[in-house]
Amino acid sequence: xxxxxxxxxxxxxxxxxxxxxxxxxxxxxxxxxxxxxxxxxxxxxxxxxxxxxxxxxxxxxxxxxxxxxxxxxxxxxxxxxxxxxxxxxxxxxxxxxxxxxxxxxxxxxxxxxxxxxxxxxxxxxxxxxxxxxxxxxxxxxxxxxxxxxxxxxxxxxxxxxxxxxxxxxxxxxxxxxxxxxxxxxxxxxxxxxxxxxxxxxxxx
Amino acid sequence: xxxxxxxxxxxxxxxxxxxxxxxxxxxxxxxxxxxxxxxxxxxxxxxxxxxxxxxxxxxxxxxxxxxxxxxxxxxxxxxxxxxxxxxxxxxxxxxxxxxxxxxxxxxxxxxxxx
Numbered sequence: 001x002x003x004x005x006x007x008x009x010x011x012x013x014x015x016x017x018x019x020x021x022x023x024x025x026x027x028x029x030x031x032x033x034x035x036x037x038x039x040x041x042x043x044x045x046x047x048x049x050x051x052x053x054x055x056x057x058x059x060x061x062x063x064x065x066x067x068x069x070x071x072x073x074x075x076x077x078x079x080x081x082x083x084x085x086x087x088x089x090x091x092x093x094x095x096x097x098x099x100x101x102x103x104x105x106x107x108x109x110x111x112x113x114x115x116x117x118x119x120x121x122x123x124x125x126x127x128x129x130x131x132x133x134x135x136x137x138x139x140x141x142x143x144x145x146x147x148x149x150x151x152x153x154x155x156x157x158x159x160x161x162x163x164x165x166x167x168x169x170x171x172x173x174x175x176x177x178x179x180x181x182x183x184x185x186x187x188x189x190x191x192x193x194x195x196x197x198x199x200x201x202x203x204x
Numbered sequence: 205x206x207x208x209x210x211x212x213x214x215x216x217x218x219x220x221x222x223x224x225x226x227x228x229x230x231x232x233x234x235x236x237x238x239x240x241x242x243x244x245x246x247x248x249x250x251x252x253x254x255x256x257x258x259x260x261x262x263x264x265x266x267x268x269x270x271x272x273x274x275x276x277x278x279x280x281x282x283x284x285x286x287x288x289x290x291x292x293x294x295x296x297x298x299x300x301x302x303x304x305x306x307x308x309x310x311x312x313x314x315x316x317x318x
Contacts, residue, residue, distance in 0.1 A: 011304040017272050018222035019301075023293035024275065025229060026312065027285045034232050042228040047217050091241070110249035112267070121217045121227075127263030129256050163245035 052191035054085050055118035060185035063173045085117035097170040103150050105158045105196030106167045107135045113161035115168050146197040169196040177203035223268045248274045
C-alpha cells in the first residue's frame with residue numbers, strides 16, 4: 001500500500017516491549033486463553049479501585065477498635081478477606097505492629113511481592129535494587145533517606161515478603177489523634193507508613 | 205522522587221500503558237490457572253537477579269522488561285506462545301502501526317488477522 005509519510009504521518013510506533021506485549025496478547029486471545037475485557041477489568045481495578053486507601057482503612061480500624069486489632073494481629077488474611085480485600089494470588093497476609101520498642105519494615109528481596117489488595121501496585125522504589133538490597137543491610141540509612149529518624153532504643157525489624165506471605169505494617173497511632181473518626185484517622189495513614197518507610201502523619 | 209510535585213499529585217500506578225498490559229496479562233493467566241503465583245515469582249526472581257548482575261535496576265522500565273521476558277519464557281516453554289509466533293505477530297503489529305494513518309485505530313490487517 002503506497003503511503004505518504006509526509007502528508008499522512010502514521011500512528012506513533014510504540015516502544016519495542018509494547019509491540020511484544022501486543023503480540024502475546026493477540027496470540028493468547030486467538031487461542032482463547034485470555035479475554036481482552038478481563039485485561040481491561042484488571043487494569044481498571046488496579047488503577048482506580050485498589051490502592052493504599054484500603055490499607056489505611058484497615059489501620060484506622062485497628063487503631064479504633066481493640067477487638068478488630070486483636071483479630072487482625074491473629075489472622076490478618078481472614079480479617080482482610082472479610083472486608084472484601086481479596087488476595088488475588090492466594091497469599092497470606094500478616095499484620096506487624098509498630099511500637100515504641102520496635103519499628104517494622106517490609107521488602108521483597110527476590111522480586112516485588114507486596115500486599116496488592118491493601119496497597120495496590122508497589123511504587124518503583126520498592127522494586128528497585130537499591131531498596132531491595134539496602135533495606136536489609138542498613139535499614140536505618142534507608143529510613144533516613146525517607147526522612148525518618150527513629151529513637152536509638154527503637155529496634156528495626158525487616159520482613160522479607162514471599163509469594164505466599166505479604167506484610168502490612170500497622171504504624172503507631174499519632175499523638176493528638178484521640179477522638180478522630182475512622183475516616184479521619186485513615187487520612188493520616190500514608191502508603192509509606194504501611195511499608196515501614198514512613199510514619200503516620202501528625203493529627204492537626 | 206516527588207519533591208517537585210504538589211503533595212496531592214498521585215503517582216501513576218503504571219508508568220507506561222504496556223506495563224499495565226503485561227501486568228494484566230500475567231494476572232489473568234495466573235487466575236485462569238495457567239501457572240501458579242509461586243511459579244511465577246520463582247521464574248521472575250531469577251530473571252530479575254540476572255538482569256541486576258551488571259547494573260542496578262531502578263524498578264521502572266527495567267522491572268517490567270524483566271517481567272515481560274519472564275512471561276515470554278513461560279509461554280514459550282509451555283507452548284501457549286512459541287517464540288517464532290511472537291516474533292511474527294510483533295512484526296505484524298509494527299507494520300500495522302507504520303501503515304495506519306495518525307489518529308486512526310491501529311488494527312492488524314485482515315490478511316494477518318487469521
